Amino acid sequence: MQRNKWIRTAATVALVVSAASACGASGEPASAKGTPVPSPTAAPPEKVAPQHPAPGKKAPVLEQIKYDLETRVLSMGGAVPKPTSSTCDTKEVGGDKPQTFTCIVKYMGVDVPFRVETKGGFILMQYTATPTKGGVLTAEGMRARAWKQYGMYGGKAARSLRCDKAPEVQLVPIDKPSGYRCYVGEGGLKGDYDAIVTANGMRLT
Numbered sequence: 551m552q553r554n555k556w557i558r559t560a561a562t563v564a565l566v567v568s569a570a571s572a573c574g575a576s577g578e579p580a581s582a583k584g585t586p587v588p589s590p591t592a593a594p595p596e597k598v599a600p601q602h603p604a605p606g607k608k609a610p611v612l613e614q615i616k617y618d619l620e621t622r623v624l625s626m627g628g629a630v631p632k633p634t635s636s637t638c639d640t641k642e643v644g645g646d647k648p649q650t651f652t653c654i655v656k657y658m659g660v661d662v663p664f665r666v667e668t669k670g671g672f673i674l675m676q677y678t679a680t681p682t683k684g685g686v687l688t689a690e691g692m693r694a695r696a697w698k699q700y701g702m703y704g705g706k707a708a709r710s711l712r713c714d715k716a717p718e719v720q721l722v723p724i725d726k727p728s729g730y731r732c733y734v735g736e737g738g739l740k741g742d743y744d745a746i747v748t749a750n751g752m753r754l755t
Contacts (some may be wrong), residue, residue: 583733583742584712587693587701598629611675612643615666616653619679623655623662625751627719628691632658638666643677646670653679658719662686684721685747687728692716692745692752696732699754700739710735713745722747 600620605613620634638653648670655662662685668677693713701708713732722728727744732754734740743754 584714587696587711587713598624600634619655623657626685626747627688628694628752630688630691660719685724687722687747688719689716700734706737707734707739
């Protein structure tokens, strides 16, 4: 899955961002798998963003890349509002020559590395950022996603909603079943749903 995004800098440089993206025993009924997902005490934020200020329009291109990568990692983790930080093994991005470098986003104690490749250009600069060791899955984010998809409407789905017990945070493969599921035990949405982390977020399917 790919996502394109345009960022404008002070020099009218535009960046195109392209993303590269303990189940329960199968014999158990969904109503007996995992642990119950309670109603959240607060609604998840509508907009995912790092807790530190966003770089301004005149900020260096590299700072904008780092901020966007942190935003993507937050989305992978289910928008759990925890601090993020990032470092890259280059000090500057720009000019007409292609560059390849590594950036690492730190989130909840886990390092999420990306390989970043730019094509160069003074007017338009395109880059791709690919997670190299997987995406981040959080137990809290998985439960929040499950509630948003299946629990917020109430009824049987909400009462029977459960998720596998997962570590607080871990790296999992991108665009593949993570090994953890959520379950709806009753109603029209009854079923088992794999938690899948993509290069830009998380879904249950």
